[in-house]
Amino acid sequence: MNKPAPDRIPLIRLSGVSYRYPGADTNVIDNLDFQLYPGDRTGVMAPNGSGKTTLFYLLMGLLKPSDGLIEIFGKPAETEKDFEQIRRRIGLLFQDADDQLFSPTVLEDVAFGPLNLGKNQEEARDIAMKTLNELGLDGYENKITFKLSGGEKRLVSLATVLAMEPDVLLLDEPSTGLDEKTKARLVNVLLNLDLSYILISHETSFLYDLTDSVYTMRQGKMKRAEKIHVHPHVHPHTSHIRHHH
């Protein structure tokens, strides 16, 4: 599903991208090549500190690569101006929902993006209500953001991102700290989205439910993971032996 067809332009293309935090002596992202094509749902599984959040920050222009080329929507993305346009079309769901929700009420927060995109009050309100409705969050519009539960905060954060009607979603550990019920709800929402996305998670089943291909990240590089390796955990004739993966 992730085979690069020659006639399709990748939404995101990284060629030889490296990033090193100031003062660090190794690259957290090291000579990375990666493409995301329209319709791709890519999972990234990686241990903490392996640079996955850095990768998202590079894609959003919040960090600038030390080396290499980032092309987004077929155009090189280098300056802050390029990224201002890109941020309108790529939505990033932050790991901590408290970073994302800063307005007192849910409605104001969801409408924040559309208003910044130049929508008028009525349009922004309509978009916000529609998005909340799609996520099953009717009746939440006047709730106070910081009084929501962890799961509700996550869903509202997703609403704030979706309200900008992005073409690509970047999801940074969206299932962390969610109970099973909310997680199922999130899976349901994501499965029904008609969007390309990159999903970072270290929950294997969550990742495999929601993505078509999974990469692992190690030492700043991404490697395609074999699905079989992690999926149904059956070992018919060796199950009595303790094993490691």
Place this chain on the structure above:
Amino acid sequence: MIQETFAIGDSIIHRLDPRVRVVFATLFSFLVALSDRFPTLYAAFGISVLMIIPARLDIREAGKRLKTLFWFMLLIWMVLPLTFEGDTIYRLGVFAVKRQGLVLCAQITLKAVSILLIFMALLSTMNINTLGHTLNRLSVPGKLVHLFLITYRYIFVIEEEYRRLRTAIKIRGFKSGTNLHSYKTHAYLLGMLFVRASIRAERVHEAMLCRGFHGRFYSLDGYKPSRKNRNFSIIMTAAIACLTFIEYYPI
């Protein structure tokens, strides 16, 4: 906890243009703060009490907010009359109550209550984004508006982080005392809080940039220009003119 109890409503004041409200609340407050004569202060107090009526504020809630001020005022009433220089009107052992101190206390109390009430009536009746948007439109520097709004939203997150840090210290058996270890621990706690707050601030700003923020706040509330704004402006201008007159041209 930060709530916008007064922001939801549909009174005459709620429907006024927020710019008009911000401008007059500010002018009124400055005038009150700079006035010293009691007739002016009584009149100002009266005006701000009257303002509560058209804003249809919940009296009990308003009282709760005044209570915060009450404790602070109590402190002033306990300290100032005893420490101020002036004529002694009452003597209680080693303590002497000074007339000028009492006068000052009364002035401060009247001023504080009047300003708080007018802000409650005019400003707390709009939500915080509208206020930010209004300040933007009144050409208050963007950075200040930004700082103000974000402080408002995140103060509780920082408090939560403080609590978490404090718990972390407590569960490892820390007891505060007057020794170097305690001072050091408190300093670490405070330092860590600043570090965390600033990291948080960075991430929030990044999240805002990701959603197309470019330094301006927009409001979801529509305010139509109406005769009410003009009438309110006329009334407030007249009130402020009267107060100025009472203050500077005593009969």
